[in-house]
Amino acid sequence: MADRRLHEFVRALRGAQIRISPVEAEEALRAAALIGYHPREQFRETLAQTLVKAQVDRARFDQCFDDFFHFESIAADGDEDAEVGALPDTTDMDTGDLSETTANLLAQSPEQLTQSLAEAAAQQDFTAMQVITQQGLFARQLVMNMGMGAVDDDILRLAASPRRRDQNRAEQLRDWRQQVRERASQYVRRQFELHGRAHGRALREHTMRAAPFRELREYHQIQDLVRRMARRLAALHQRRQKRAKRGAMDARRTLVSSLRYNAVPVQLHWRERRKLKSKVYVICDVSGSVREAARFLLQFLYAMNDVLPQVRSFAFAARFDEVTDDFRQYHPEVAVGRILDRVSGSGTDYGYMFESFQEACGREIDRRSTVIILGDARNNDLPAGEEHLAEISRRARQVFWLNPEHPSRWNSGDAIMAKYEPYCRAARRCSSLNDLSRFVDYLLRALNNAQ
Amino acid sequence: MKTRIDSVDDVIASFARQGYICDQRTALAVYLAAQLQKPILVEGPPGVGKTELAKSAAAFLEAPLIRLQCYEGLDESRALYEWKYGKQLLYTQLLRDKLSSLLSDTENLEQGMARLGDLGDAFYSDTFLEPRPLLRALRAEEPVVLLIDEIDKADQEFEAFLLELLSDFQISIPELGTVRARHRPLVFLTSNDQRELSDALKRRCLHLYIPYPEPDLERRIVAERVPELGDRLREQLVSFIQHLREQDMKKLPAISETLDWARALVLLHADSLEPELVEQTLTLILKNEQDVTLARGLLPHWFSKQRAG
Numbered sequence: 001m002a003d004r005r006l007h008e009f010v011r012a013l014r015g016a017q018i019r020i021s022p023v024e025a026e027e028a029l030r031a032a033a034l035i036g037y038h039p040r041e042q043f044r045e046t047l048a049q050t051l052v053k054a055q056v057d058r059a060r061f062d063q064c065f066d067d068f069f070h071f072e073s074i075a076a077d078g079d080e081d082a083e084v085g086a087l088p089d090t091t092d093m094d095t096g097d098l099s100e101t102t103a104n105l106l107a108q109s110p111e112q113l114t115q116s117l118a119e120a121a122a123q124q125d126f127t128a129m130q131v132i133t134q135q136g137l138f139a140r141q142l143v144m145n146m147g148m149g150a151v152d153d154d155i156l157r158l159a160a161s162p163r164r165r166d167q168n169r170a171e172q173l174r175d176w177r178q179q180v181r182e183r184a185s186q187y188v189r190r191q192f193e194l195h196g197r198a199h200g201r202a203l204r205e206h207t208m209r210a211a212p213f214r215e216l217r218e219y220h221q222i223q224d225l226v227r228r229m230a231r232r233l234a235a236l237h238q239r240r241q242k243r244a245k246r247g248a249m250d251a252r253r254t255l256v257s258s259l260r261y262n263a264v265p266v267q268l269h270w271r272e273r274r275k276l277k278s279k280v281y282v283i284c285d286v287s288g289s290v291r292e293a294a295r296f297l298l299q300f301l302y303a304m305n306d307v308l309p310q311v312r313s314f315a316f317a318a319r320f321d322e323v324t325d326d327f328r329q330y331h332p333e334v335a336v337g338r339i340l341d342r343v344s345g346s347g348t349d350y351g352y353m354f355e356s357f358q359e360a361c362g363r364e365i366d367r368r369s370t371v372i373i374l375g376d377a378r379n380n381d382l383p384a385g386e387e388h389l390a391e392i393s394r395r396a397r398q399v400f401w402l403n404p405e406h407p408s409r410w411n412s413g414d415a416i417m418a419k420y421e422p423y424c425r426a427a428r429r430c431s432s433l434n435d436l437s438r439f440v441d442y443l444l445r446a447l448n449n450a451q
Numbered sequence: 452m453k454t455r456i457d458s459v460d461d462v463i464a465s466f467a468r469q470g471y472i473c474d475q476r477t478a479l480a481v482y483l484a485a486q487l488q489k490p491i492l493v494e495g496p497p498g499v500g501k502t503e504l505a506k507s508a509a510a511f512l513e514a515p516l517i518r519l520q521c522y523e524g525l526d527e528s529r530a531l532y533e534w535k536y537g538k539q540l541l542y543t544q545l546l547r548d549k550l551s552s553l554l555s556d557t558e559n560l561e562q563g564m565a566r567l568g569d570l571g572d573a574f575y576s577d578t579f580l581e582p583r584p585l586l587r588a589l590r591a592e593e594p595v596v597l598l599i600d601e602i603d604k605a606d607q608e609f610e611a612f613l614l615e616l617l618s619d620f621q622i623s624i625p626e627l628g629t630v631r632a633r634h635r636p637l638v639f640l641t642s643n644d645q646r647e648l649s650d651a652l653k654r655r656c657l658h659l660y661i662p663y664p665e666p667d668l669e670r671r672i673v674a675e676r677v678p679e680l681g682d683r684l685r686e687q688l689v690s691f692i693q694h695l696r697e698q699d700m701k702k703l704p705a706i707s708e709t710l711d712w713a714r715a716l717v718l719l720h721a722d723s724l725e726p727e728l729v730e731q732t733l734t735l736i737l738k739n740e741q742d743v744t745l746a747r748g749l750l751p752h753w754f755s756k757q758r759a760g
Contacts, residue, residue, distance in 0.1 A: 024654055030487055034487070046483065049657045050483070053654070054658075261536050
């Protein structure tokens with residue numbers, strides 16, 4: 001029984017995005033068997049040490065633990081839940097003509113009753129709950145498992161009796177049944193949050209990755225997702241970098257060290273490939289519809305600080321300004337607000353932007369520089385200024401253009417992508433997190449391979 | 452090595468006898484690791500006593516401690532074993548005559564090679580093997596505590612190489628075959644979180660995070676390690692350090708710095724914290740110029756609050 005509970009708990013943890021392998025789950029069982037379930041804190045710590053291998057996951061683990069072992073804590077500490085209040089004491093109720101099961105249930109103290117509820121709950125598999133509407137069904141099953149079916153029968157019988165006293169007792173029993181049911185529903189709700197949430201979350205994340213940026217505001221876990229996607233990608237590329245480091249054999253060092261061994265080259269030495277530090281410049285249009293894409297692009301790039309240490313970012317709408325420090329120092333939400341205060345206004349002018357960018361860092365653009373431009377290329381019929389982009393493109397290693405709109409609209413209306421595209425190594429559509437993550441992956445490969 | 456650990460409290464009590472004050476969770480980790488025979492990965496900021504924990508565990512279990520300090524570029528020949536090339540060459544030189552007499556009666560090259568082949572094993576035997584920490588731990592006559600310090604500084608490849616050792620306590624040496632541990636060592640790995648360790652490694656270990664100590668624990672540690680320090684001064688010192696840890700600093704003072712400071716204050720015969728005294732000794736706890744400046748700025752406020760409180 002205890003093993004099954006723990007396996008369910010592991011499933012709940014997996015639902016909360018904590019990665020746990022079967023071996024680790026097995027290990028947790030052994031450890032729990034060794035330590036026992038009391039005291040609670042020690043039990044919690046035992047599971048944490050065997051299951052949670054990253055400190056960032058610890059808070060989520062604690063939350064899950066409290067939710068999952070909620071009943072156990074009441075049973076163990078007699079600590080009643082304030083939300084629902086204590087179950088009424090029914091031990092002194094008249095049970096003379098009631099069924100045996102009902103009498104037994106009524107004779108239990110509130111603590112014992114909670115215990116029975118926990119025991120009944122332990123027989124049920126709550127991990128099968130996937131959608132919110134299943135809660136009612138599971139709560140009914142739980143109450144039935146406790147033997148409350150007999151209580152229903154007794155209530156019906158008493159209510160049908162002509163005697164006034166019996167009818168009062170039926171009323172009393174109904175009240176009590178209601179409270180037990182509430183307690184059961186509350187338990188089931190917690191379980192749903194643990195297990196059902198996992199399915200829901202996987203589904204939601206799938207949607208979030210493919211949703212257009214402007215709709216993402218509605219999801220509040222989005223920050224977390226962006227951070228995780230970025231970390232994953234960063235870890236992947238860190239490994240790639242390491243592998244690419246070893247270069248050709250270092251003949252000089254190998255010869256020198258061979259002198260120790262009678263000129264036999266016992267140890268070979270390798271040259272390390274020198275890495276060019278690449279510099280990345282990001283220029284974002286933050287007017288209207290493009291703003292959301294800019295927010296996520298910048299957030300993504302700064303979350304990848306480990307593999308992309310040198311990123312300078314610029315924003316423009318009516319004005320042009322450097323925003324590197326805003327994103328380094330502030331939460332993305334705050335940073336975006338600050339930036340908008342400084343540069344917003346109507347009428348984006350790409351020609352002016354290229355000019356200002358050249359003025360600001362034209363001199364330091366060299367063959368290590370990558371310039372990324374994010375914008376819809378809607379220039380309000382102003383001069384395109386493509387000669388500036390040509391100059392930037394000539395000096396830099398590469399220029400990428402990200403456009404949040406569908407390629408079919410890149411040249412419709414006042415959009416003039418066709419003028420800028422020849423100077424870009426690649427122009428890509430970037431309208432969702434999936435697009436963004438693919439682009440960053442592509443960018444990192446381009447940066448690493450080119451060395 | 453002590454084979455039986457009775458309980459978690461047993462660990463706490465024994466650690467305390469050696470002057471290592473730890474909380475329940477640390478003791479629990481040591482207990483679990485010993486009972487389940489799993490390695491422990493100890494993470495936490497620098498200076499909170501990760502390495503010290505392994506040393507105390509070794510003393511507690513009455514087992515020798517074998518330490519492997521990791522660094523970038525650490526490879527198998529430094530960590531596991533190395534052939535003593537020099538010795539091998541020297542022997543062949545010295546034994547040259549012997550060899551030629553041995554080979555003199557062979558009629559052709561093939562026969563000579565065959566005979567040399569038989570000798571070859573002699574050159575790749577224990578005589579010429581230089582065991583490094585990992586091999587020493589595996590081949591030890593008695594169970595040992597193995598400390599793999601700062602694993603995050605080693606390369607990813609080395610981490611992968613450790614996997615076989617950590618899960619099966621055995622390691623493959625091409626010339627000798629598989630070496631299995633005679634007794635399973637208790638393994639501690641420490642990491643300062645310089646880089647993310649691989650999931651495969653984490654999966655094989657228990658995980659213990661040692662944070663900066665709570666005020667109460669820190670007071671107990673100071674009382675144990677620097678008993679000469681007066682009660683009042685200890686109180687002030689710990690509360691000041693805890694206050695510093697709440698600040699946004701480059702390098703927060705850890706417990707090792709608290710102890711250094713406490714010892715210094717004893718030497719200076721201080722009996723309470725005074726602004727000038729703190730200012731003069733700040734560099735003992737803060738190792739970064741900007742942090743020191745920041746802390747100086749905090750002093751007046753902190754002292755006025757102390758007087759009021």
